[in-house]
Amino acid sequence: MQGEHDIFEPMQHSSRYIEAAVDQMSSLTGIGRKTALRLVLELVKRDASRVELFAKSFTDLKEHIQFCSECHNLADESLCSVCKDQNRDRSLVCVVEDIRDVMAIESTQHYRGMYHVLGGRISPMDGVGPDDLSFDSLFRRVSSYGEGLELILGLSATMEGDTSSFYIYQKVKEFPVKLSTIARGIGVGTELEYADEITLGRSIMNRTPFELSLSRP
């Protein structure tokens, strides 16, 4: 039936510049062609100088952004702002999967240690093995630190996250390093009845002394 065409399939009378921009916009995950067209038409209506700024922000990104040589966080220079900061506690390294995890932890303003961004988690199903992630540089950091380092494993509570945590545990157990994981439990403000059984079970097993829970922010 002709009426059942995808509405933007033919696009034969549209401008080829619109089409190119829609192609590019919809290449981003989660942006479909309809949304892309809406966004592109919004850009068309803007002043050329604003669109220039819009486009430049993305080329600037690729030109200037690097990965921190120490922790693999995003950085404007060879070291990221966390690794450059002399006031942070170098004896604490929080191991996370993704740059966004660093941003989330930083925005809590509760953590003054360092980070190590793995770039993912071990997932044989997706073809991601230890060599695809930045484990080697993590183990170099651990071995070169010597005594007194604590690794906080902040990986996701999934099979892949647990596999990655276990891999780290296996590799660093010969070094004098303390291992911990971020606390799993009921979220602050969450009703008990809505928590899943595994989380609720863990949160009872790993209960905190009452006085401690009071002193926490």
Next chain:
Amino acid sequence: MQGEHDIFEPMQHSSRYIEAAVDQMSSLTGIGRKTALRLVLELVKRDASRVELFAKSFTDLKEHIQFCSECHNLADESLCSVCKDQNRDRSLVCVVEDIRDVMAIESTQHYRGMYHVLGGRISPMDGVGPDDLSFDSLFRRVSSYGEGLELILGLSATMEGDTSSFYIYQKVKEFPVKLSTIARGIGVGTELEYADEITLGRSIMNRTPFELSLSRP
């Protein structure tokens, strides 16, 4: 409470290039800062050449795109592809609000006439009056055409759309022009019970002879 910060409010340790790109991306309607960050991080992971293409598609847009001098549709040259096409029926002009309406009608492949894009609809509440839209050039087209022109009003079935339609009716009634509106009725494939009363009422008032409905695509 510190824990209630918006997660991307402080962003103090993030790269300023990331921040600029997130600012730009989230300036688009419907793209929040979280989504923008996700999209920007996706761009960061791409090759520089792909990001270059991505950015260039938007600057190209502003550099090359014009509005058709005849119908105000988007065009790569001073006339759009519809107005340039000598095989289209110049005695039919479909008046629509937006460029996207043209795209939607074109993709049905049922219409071989011309268009006129108003650029919106009369809406005193939003401060949009007749002078803000391309009525003048529509009336010039009507007055210069002479006998035998049909205007198909394809405006939205809202108070603002009806106001705009009525405004056109008032202005062109002195010219030898036929006025029609696109058919309102139950959508093809829609169950009657889910149609709203006004649409259902109109679709009974404006019923079509059965033979005609058969011959339609």
